[in-house]
Amino acid sequence: MVVLRRTVPATGSQVHTRKNWIDPNTSMTADKPRARLTLNDVARGCGVSRATVSLVLRGSPLVHAETRARVEAEIRRVGYIYNRAAANLRAQSSSSVALVVNDLSNPYFAEFAAGVDEALAAIGFVTLLGSTGESVQRQQAVLASLVEHAPAGIILSPAEGSDGASVARAVGPHVPVLVFNRELDGAWDYLVMDNRTGARLATEHLIGLGHRRIAFYGGHRDSSSCRERRDGYLQALAVAGLEAAPRWRIETAPTRLEAARQVGALLATEPVPTAAVCYNDAVALGLQLGLVARGRQAGVDFAVVGFDDIPEAAMSVPPLTTVATAPRARGRQAAERILARMRDPSIAIARQTIPVQLIARESSCPPPDASGNRRHE
Amino acid sequence: MVVLRRTVPATGSQVHTRKNWIDPNTSMTADKPRARLTLNDVARGCGVSRATVSLVLRGSPLVHAETRARVEAEIRRVGYIYNRAAANLRAQSSSSVALVVNDLSNPYFAEFAAGVDEALAAIGFVTLLGSTGESVQRQQAVLASLVEHAPAGIILSPAEGSDGASVARAVGPHVPVLVFNRELDGAWDYLVMDNRTGARLATEHLIGLGHRRIAFYGGHRDSSSCRERRDGYLQALAVAGLEAAPRWRIETAPTRLEAARQVGALLATEPVPTAAVCYNDAVALGLQLGLVARGRQAGVDFAVVGFDDIPEAAMSVPPLTTVATAPRARGRQAAERILARMRDPSIAIARQTIPVQLIARESSCPPPDASGNRRHE
DNA sequence: CTGAAAGCGCTTACAG
DNA sequence: CTGAAAGCGCTTACAG
Known part of the structure; x- marks a missing residue:
């Protein structure tokens, strides 16, 4: 929509206006040119036409090497600054x-x-x-x-x-x-990550570790990326023949704080899940914090997988298993x-x-009741 | 420095070029105008001059209300988009x-x-x-x-x-x-935070909690903000008559990872400090991680104060005492x-x-040997 | 209150 | 290889 009655910033016309007064703060006025230099100034300064300077500036082979050198020296000498807006206007670029x-x-x-x-x-x-x-x-x-x-x-x-x-x-x-x-x-022209595959990989990773009760934690139903990730999660569960209980899908705002607050709802489900695929890393980190507050610990008695691989993911305690999208x-x-x-x-x-790629780190442990290869620090 | 031989992007002249061919992908060509509309098009469309449209666009009171309405309707109808670059060029704004x-x-x-x-x-x-x-x-x-x-x-x-x-x-x-x-x-015209005062407040906070051996952790000597913060730290120590041992000033890159890696050097000093003022929050969070890896815990047996109050500071375990600069x-x-x-x-x-303002959170506990008001969750 | 005209700093055929 | 001229889409005195 065109914004009507657009007002130019009150004093807009003062910007870059050529000054013909002497700056009271500066005694050395000679080395501060009063006006922004143009192609004309450069051209005049070395005795060629404006067109020639333009060609030099844009690297045209039409200009004689000697002329080019003279122009380039002048440009440097006077500190000329190209006005790209003007060039774009003229060239429709x-x-x-x-x-x-x-x-x-x-x-x-x-x-x-x-x-x-x-x-x-x-x-x-x-x-x-x-x-x-x-x-x-x-x-x-x-x-x-x-x-x-x-x-x-x-x-x-x-x-x-x-x-x-x-x-x-x-x-x-x-x-x-x-x-x-x-x-x-x-x-529209789209650039989207493969949310479905990412969440499927995350879920399959947890299934492979032995988990059978896996939650999908965080995100909003009306976000398309959340829907797609949930679909990938459901798909992996379906292929493995595992239960996809709706009570194991907890919605939260996609922030760390909100995710930490909703951990109670997750742990109140019956039976309680042993792992969660999270909407994103922020939510996963919030989940980790919320678990600590309730005496549990990600990577020890609860498996957490995030999504995004934000820089904090590798640095959290424990480091977060996640899906990388670079x-x-x-x-x-x-x-x-x-x-x-x-x-x-x-x-x-x-x-x-x-x-999309799964990055396995410490936060995704096997379920507490699984035998064998439990990780220790 | 002016960049010489600047080449306009190879096909730059094609951008925004008026097309006079028919887009093969679009059968409905009528509703996709072939050319970007200008003031001229709008003026012609409602029978006024270009100047009048310009005045309308900029909310001038010189234009008759009726004319204005007609122009605004036309602008909306044809989906005219103002070319701010051209306007800025002309108005030197x-x-x-x-x-x-x-x-x-x-x-x-x-x-x-x-x-x-x-x-x-x-x-x-x-x-x-x-x-x-x-x-x-x-x-x-x-x-x-x-x-x-x-x-x-x-x-x-x-x-x-x-x-x-x-x-x-x-x-x-x-x-x-x-x-x-x-x-x-x-x-130069500067906008700088009051690093000295911030670090002084942080140090005084630790002194007030009872700490006597306080390190300055992280940051690079050649960074001016680091120097200033270190000065504030030294100043607070001097006022309190506390030792400012050079071995308690550990340099690191200002990142979480580097800070976590150098914790060994901090704990190897003799006697070991009980608290650290950190160059910034990233360093402080790294220090917290490094402490955990060595069986210690910020907020329990070591006090940590950061600087910046980044969003993660409030969400870390324990929440980080820091200096806020918004x-x-x-x-x-x-x-x-x-x-x-x-x-x-x-x-x-x-x-x-x-x-600058000190935000006290859990990470700054009293020293282990101090009596009294130790915080518990 | 509205219109004709000049010009912002560039580029680009077109002559020479 | 270089210069004179037109023009990109606007704004802004200046007449009327």
């Missing part, structure tokens, strides 16, 4: 990609953002950041604002409850969008995909699935 | 701020970034993200790239070993810079400062100090 996440303070998204930025920086692109805090309204505002900066594409992790049509309206028909991490109604590499992959679609807008939208 | 951090996957910086973005988004500005991974070379490249996008300002957490003159050269004289978190040689609020403050300097470039540079 873009050198930015927008990244919209729901929660940057989630280390998983932070890693993902670092991966995106890494891949973009490598080709001189810039990341435009947007953060929605899981609010659909803020998401609309953020998208509307970002799209006005004409990014080459948008990488979007939709806020919960997002409406595909609204997103499409905010973005318009010209900017390729890559949806990651969550489903969004409508036809968020940083995924961020790079997302950036590559957007750049590919920018280069060739006729590429058909698709669903890319991230392979 | 900017609607972005660059944020350069060394490590986005550090939750402290992620929170800070979220705060910056929050404050900027509130006034329709956009955050340009840059990540240096503590590399001075990447920092130069990132700054050179960002400054070409003409941000209204740059918020920079310098990579370790940064050279102020190089930074100044990369940024040029026109963009206000706010340095946060670390010192940088030269005269990174999200600091991010907002950094954004406000940059915007203020943008509005009035004649504001003198200054050093803003963030107040």
Whole structure:
């Protein structure tokens, strides 16, 4: 949606305005050029035309080596700074990609953002950041604002409850969008992890250790990633012929704190499970804390498996068995995909699935009543 | 430094290029406009001049209410998207701020970034993200790239070993810079936390609990924030007349893993300290883990205090006593400062100090031999 | 209150 | 190999 009555920041016109007064704080005014230098200044400074400087800047082979050297020296001498916005406007190009996440303070998204930025920086692109805090309204505002900066594409992790049509309206028909991490109604280019397989692997791992009563812990029913992970869990149980009691599926907000609070509900089920596949690592770490508070211990008398492999997973006590998705590499992959679609807008939208891998650590022990290979520190 | 021979992304000119072929994937071509709409299209669509549409867009009171309504309806109808880059070029203004951090996957910086973005988004500005991974070379490249996008300002957490003159050269004289978190040689606008006071409070807290042998654990000598915190620690010891043994100052990389690895060195000192002020929370959490691995426990037989109050601090076992600096609020403050300097470039540079607050939790127990108020769960 | 015109800093055919 | 000219999508005095 176009934001109407948009007011330019009250004093916007003062930014970068050429100053013709003398800065009272600076006595040495000579070495602080009063105005931002342009191609014209450089051209005049070394006696060539603006076009030639432009060609030099962009590495064209049309320019004589001597001329090029002269221009480059002048550019360095005066400290000229290229105005990419102007260049993009003229060339109808873009050198930015927008990244919209729901929660940057989630280390998983932070890693993902670092991966995106890494891949973009490598080709001189810039990341435009947007953060929605899981609010659909803020998401609309953020998208509307970002799209006005004409990014080459948008990488979007939709806020919960997002409406595909609204997103499409905010973005318009010209900017390729890559949806990651969550489903969004409508036809979109997707980058999603293989939630089903990941949860299936986690569950099979626990079954292989001897567990027969396995819970699915945490996450919200209306989150598509949670549904998919639960499906993978149910599938593994079905194949093994194990019971999938609905009372063993505990919903929580996907945070450590909420997960720690709900452990009572998990342990109150009858019979009590001996293991849990968790919606994600945050929930799994919360579960570990909640167990300690109730005199039990993950990796000793209760098996816990997470999902995501956030950095804390390896460092927790005990280290958390989890399903790795390499968020940083995924961020790079997302950036590559957007750049590919920018280069060739006729590429058909698709669903890319991230392979997923089980990382076995100490938190997934055999059940207490199982014989044999119990791990000790 | 200006990057020479900069090549525009190979197919850059294809982005946003007006297409006059029919998308083979779309049968419904009518509802997908072939070209990005401009003010001209809107003006023609409702029979006014481009100037009038521009005035409407920017909420000018000069436009007749009826005309305004007609224009707004047309804007909505055709899904016009404002081109802020063009507007900024013409008006010599900017609607972005660059944020350069060394490590986005550090939750402290992620929170800070979220705060910056929050404050900027509130006034329709956009955050340009840059990540240096503590590399001075990447920092130069990132700054050179960002400054070409003409941000209204740059918020920079310098990579370790940064050279102020190089930074100044990369940024040029026109963009206000706010340095946060670390010192940088030269005269800069600063936003730094009160490291000395924070570490002093932490140390006084331990002294108040009865500790007499207090270590300073973790961090690197060449980091200015580490030096300041160590100074605060030394100052508190001096005031209390306690010994400040150099062997009780253990250097580590400021990470959880490194801190956990060095615990042996701490416990090997003679006499062994009963408490430690840590460089930051990551180090403190690592120390807690390392203690457990050696049969000791923070909050029971060893007191630990961190610095930063990262989200994990409250959730660790035991919860970590630490010094809070509210990174999200600091991010907002950094954004406000940059915007203020943008509005009035004649504001003198200054050093803003963030107040700091001790958060007492379970990890800071009295010394084992002290009588009395030992905490129990 | 609205329109015609100039120009922000670039790029890009097109001549020469 | 280099220069003059048009134009990207806007804003902003300036007339009317």
